[in-house]
Every structure is written in C-alpha cells, then in structure tokens.
Amino acid sequence: MTLSIGNLQFLDWKNLDLTIGDGEVVCLVGESGSGKSLLLRAIADLILNEGAIELDGAGRDSMSPRDWRLKVGYLPAEIFWWEDTVAAHFLNRPSKQALESLRLSPDCPGWNPNRLSMGERQRLGILRLLDREPEILLLDEPTANLDEANSSLAENRLLDYIREKRGGALWVSHSSAQARRVGDRAFRMKDRILVALDSETGRKDG
C-alpha cells in the first residue's frame, strides 16, 4: 500500500508533497502549533483541504469518506470515549492476547470508560484504531501519555502491525529520539514546510 500526497493545501499550508509506502514509517516532529495534527486531519479528510491524495493509485475522492477513513486510520492525540462500555467502541471485542500485549486488564472491555486512566485510554485507543484494520496509520503522538515500558510496548505493537499489513504510517512524535528509532524517514515541520531531519543534523540513518 502506498499513500501519495501531492500538492496538499489546508488552512494556510501549501504544496505539501509526501509519499509513504510498503511498510514504511515516516516520522514528523515539530513544535506544538506547527501544524502536525492539522496535517494528519487533512489527510484523513476531517478538515477542509485540497490536493491529490491517492492510496495505491486510487484517488481519495473516488472513495466514500467512510471507506477512506477506514483505510487511512487517524489516531488523535487525546482519545475520547463516548459509549457506556469500552467494548461498545470496538467492531470486534479486543482479544485477551491483544489486551495483554499492551498490559491491559482482560476485563477492561466491560468497563465504563470513565474508569480508565490516561495511559489506558491511550493504549486502548491504539487497539480501537487497529480494530478497524486500516492500511495506513496517521498517529498523533501515540505514546505521549505512556511511561517508558508501556511506551515501548505500544511502539512495538504499532510497528508489528505496520510491517504485517505492509501498509505505512505517518507518525507524529514528541521526541526526535523516537522519530529516529521508529521512523524510516523523519521530518521536522517548520514554517509550514517539511525539512528532512537528517539534513538538520548532517546524520544519515541506516
């Protein structure tokens, strides 16, 4: 699966081009307010935007908005829950195995979401996204609310999924260290353009 973005425009951002493909993770860092979340929401077609966006050659406008968002899954930075139980947010009740892989209680699908801690909300949010089996992941700081151990579990869960699916991910990260660790390529969003992270440091990653 290859997501190609050509000449994307939203608000006062212009001419953004980016291609993500075949199991690739592209990381994005940048100061808050630099427009990283807006970029993800524009790609998911949640905010007004224009541009030529294609998934394996199929144009976004040729698909219904629902199909597009199921294929190109967006994980917001803050995860909300609105039904009475956690399980009601899933199409398929999360397996015990999947819950354990993120150190979540096997009982938590039956809980009222009010009971969840910030970290649990975040980790269950990741499972909720993967439950829809998207091809491309748009991740907005998926590990921001997690401690180190849980953060690396979540990282691995996401990377495994991306490799298995041979999809791709645009991963917004709060740390350049994580960006270099999980990203095949990394960019900094600055003054409304994407600058390769390598060119900043003069370092080339393997």
Place this chain on the structure above:
Amino acid sequence: MTTETIQLDYYDILFAGIIVVGLGILLGYYRLGVTRDLAIASVRLVVQLFLIGYVLRFLFADGREGYVAIMAGVMLLVASREIMARQKRRLTGWSGFGLGASTLFVSSFAIALYGLLVVVRPEPWYLPQYSIPLLGMIMSNTMSAIGLSMDRLTSALHDNRAIIEQRLALGESSRDAILPYLRDCIRTGIMPVVNAMATAGIVSLPGMMTGQILAGSIPTEAVKYQIIIWFLIAGGVGFGMVAALKVIEWRLFDERQRLRLDRLD
C-alpha cells in the same frame, strides 16, 4: 345553547391590573429585582393585545384573502426572527434566518392548510376567524420547538466536536456520529407537546377549550376542537423540528462528511 358572554369593560381590566401592581410593589419592596421586567411585560401585554384585537376585528369584518395572507406573512416573519434570536450560535449567511423561516413555513403552513381544508372546512377555507387562530397556535408551538431544538443541536455539535471527529475518523457516517445528539434534540422539542397532550383535561384545562367554554360553547364541542388542535400542533412541531434538524445536519457536514463548524457564527 349559547349563553350570553359577560361583557368586560375597562374597569374590569383595571381591577385585574391591581393584582400585578400589588405584586410589583411587593417585589420592589424586597428588592427582588423583577419589578421593571414585570412592568414592561404588563404594558406590552396590554398594548400588543389591544392592537391585535383591533387588527383581528378589522380582519374579521373584511375577510379578504389578501389581508389574511399579509397577516400570516407578518406572523411568519416575527416567529422566524424569534427563532433566530434564541440561537446562541447561528448558521452563517442566508441560512441563519432562512432556516427558521423555511422550516417554520413548510411545517406550520402545511399543517394549518390541512387543518382548514380537510378537518375544520370553514367557508371560505381561509375564513380569518378560523385560519388565523389555527395558524397562530400551530406556529407558536412550532416556533418554540424549532428554536429550542436548533439551539440544542448546534450547541451539542459545537461542544462535542472532538468526539464527533473521532467517530468520523473511525469510519462512522456523519448521521451515526451525531445520532445521540439528534435524539436528544427531538426529545427536548417534542416532550412539552407530548406532556401537554398526556395531561390535558386532568392537570390543566387547555387554553383554547377554556376560552370556548367561557365564550359559551358546550364543553363537549369545545373538547373536539381542542383535540384537533393538539394533533395539528403535534404535527407542526414534529415535522418542523425534523426539517430544521435535517437542514442543520446538511449545512454542518459537507459532501465529504466533514464537520464544518466554520459555518456557525
């Protein structure tokens, strides 16, 4: 078996007014603060009702189609303005006023027409003695319901925009994403009518029926009118509200099912 109605003169109004004056003095004495509002409202009540009394007297004496239409048009304009005034967040552009006016027009005019042509059948059908009170009762209830439910829906969408966006992001349709708020709005709008219908005659004697009885009608006849009126009101309220919420949904989501709160003021 129509008995003669007791004629009221201006002194009778004055005597009734003494009660409100007394209340105003009491509220003022304890500095409860609503004396001014009460005074203004009382004066407005007297002035507005006398004016409408003369307008209706003229209308009934000269029941030409054109005058009835003008009266109905004025009622529609005032009610639409009232709906708009009740909105905390209005739709931008023409749809702010147009939404209230058009949905109110479609629902209450259609229902009033049905009531006149099919149910009550006065001769001629637009006879102002029937058409104006009928339209007025349907429209005032519809106006409240549309105003209330629109305000609630736009507020709900505004306040829950993050949740709605996440539901859309998970592949839900815009309709599914706002269904709980739609349900809540329909409920809020229609419940006053449902409650009034369910308690009519037990807890309260509905106003129109009481009026007819005071004017000398046989209670069993007055009851028939009241039942018809409630059915017409329920129709106006329900259809008007559904139309209004539908238009809001259609305006606040675009063709790519994106939530477009930028179309709210």
